[in-house]
Amino acid sequence: MYAVEVRDHIMIAHSFKGEVFGPAQKLHGATFVVDAAVYAETLDENAIVIDIGRAHEVLKSLLAPLNYKNLDEEPAFKGQNTTTEFLTKYLFDGLAKAARAGELGRDGKQLHAIRIEIAESHVARASYESKLWPDN
Numbered sequence: 001m002y003a004v005e006v007r008d009h010i011m012i013a014h015s016f017k018g019e020v021f022g023p024a025q026k027l028h029g030a031t032f033v034v035d036a037a038v039y040a041e042t043l044d045e046n047a048i049v050i051d052i053g054r055a056h057e058v059l060k061s062l063l064a065p066l067n068y069k070n071l072d073e074e075p076a077f078k079g080q081n082t083t084t085e086f087l088t089k090y091l092f093d094g095l096a097k098a099a100r101a102g103e104l105g106r107d108g109k110q111l112h113a114i115r116i117e118i119a120e121s122h123v124a125r126a127s128y129e130s131k132l133w134p135d136n
């Protein structure tokens with residue numbers, strides 16, 4: 001399986017509801033390093049999985065509305081704990097939509113899966129990975 005991976009980062013603030021989070025129930029900041037990998041069984045006629053430049057642009061466009069924001073105040077996340085795990089799926093959905101629509105420089109049907117990994121610090125990370133189509 002081939003993979004192409006792009007990286008970006010965002011700075012956010014948020015707080016969590018739930019005793020399990022201890023001090024993280026209070027408002028705190030984080031710098032998330034986001035890695036997005038796109039997988040394909042084959043290379044295309046240009047010998048690529050996807051175009052790196054386009055993938056980077058799509059990832060940046062998904063992250064830009066969150067950068068420097070207090071996620072507690074974002075209507076899209078109302079009442080939601082914006083955990084690292086939650087954000088991996090949120091970003092997967094955005095990137096998968098672009099990939100299926102052919103916006104990464106390749107017919108989406110030729111792409112196999114996407115994996116989003118977010119490092120919330122140098123010691124902790126979370127990821128979400130799924131196929132792009134039910135039959136591949």
Ligand SMILES: Nc1nc2c(c(=O)[nH]1)N=C([C@H](O)[C@H](O)COP(=O)(O)OP(=O)(O)OP(=O)(O)O)CN2
Binds near residue numbers: 083
């Ligand atoms: N499963 C998850 N658990 C926690 C998440 C998360 O996103 N998913 N996030 C946090 C906090 O936002 C924060 O990133 C870590 O807080 P905290 O637990 O207080 O920090 P550490 O364990 O790394 O300890 P420090 O002493 O602050 O370094 C919490 N849990």
